[in-house]
């Protein structure tokens with residue numbers, strides 16, 4: 001426990017963009033940041049050790065996406081790398097439960113069918129929380145909600161629901177996503193952002209958005225939480241507020257998501273990964289804290305990149321390690 005004046009209701013761990021691969025260190029696309037593919041595993045081990053030794057232990061960990069790097073696919077090492085990372089993140093049945101968010105690197109390694117059947121599908125199976133649990137029965141969207149404590153709800157979003165990634169090229173979903181990206185990006189290589197327009201940069205193949213069904217479902221979940229006067233933390237691989245990220249990392253339909261969040265008083269925080277530099281802003285209009293967590297993959301081996309969030313009646317306190325900054329996130333309503 002980090003605060004001497006009061007006891008938190010509960011706590012949870014946060015970590016983003018581990019992107020493990022058993023390969024030599026490299027760089028990001030623009031060669032401005034080093035990527036530490038092997039030692040990301042050691043950083044994860046240190047995070048896990050820290051959480052497992054905390055008293056009381058965090059109730060759960062939010063893994064904010066990109067657990068293993070796309071390079072594993074080229075080396076035909078995707079499943080091995082996934083096993084390696086999961087063995088460090090959840091070594092045994094008595095471990096802290098992990099909620100997995102799906103990022104672009106999940107789709108470089110696996111398709112949706114595989115992911116849904118894998119340990120990266122963290123949709124709760126318990127009888128509790130069944131109402132509106134997922135977008136629709138049989139949906140392949142990895143979005144759900146859970147309540148770790150009365151009055152608090154976490155909503156895990158699937159930011160690649162509408163994307164070129166993870167969808168079969170023949171599918172209607174793929175064609176719809178292609179039409180959408182083509183309006184804004186005429187480059188032959190769709191990973192290359194469009195040159196015109198600051199905000200247009202988000203229309204790349206490595207991003208995506210929330211489909212109509214997921215938005216309708218999110219609206220219903222948040223309406224219920226408003227009625228129950230609960231507090232909601234929304235979790236996604238892609239950030240949705242320009243104040244918390246480079247525009248190149250925003251979700252395609254970030255504006256629709258923000259508009260939806262702004263009409264629900266229950267939302268207190270939006271947690272994301274993807275932008276490895278991290279970021280933070282308090283939306284002045286809604287009082288929602290937007291936190292983008294610094295990525296493990298671009299963190300030097302001697303440093304760290306994870307945190308524990310302590311939740312109180314009136315605030316959440318992020319205690320960051322290494323590159324992750326400490327933040328007090330007051331609930332403004």
Ligand SMILES: Nc1ncnc2c1ncn2[C@@H]1O[C@H](COP(=O)(O)OP(=O)(O)O)[C@@H](O)[C@H]1O
Pocket residue numbers: 028029030066104105189191192193206274
């Ligand atoms: N500016 C760019 N132009 C062309 N391709 C890019 C650009 N930025 C990234 N990519 C490609 O997009 C894919 C995802 O980029 P990557 O940096 O690995 O994503 P992340 O930031 O999620 O780790 C990679 O194949 C990368 O080479």
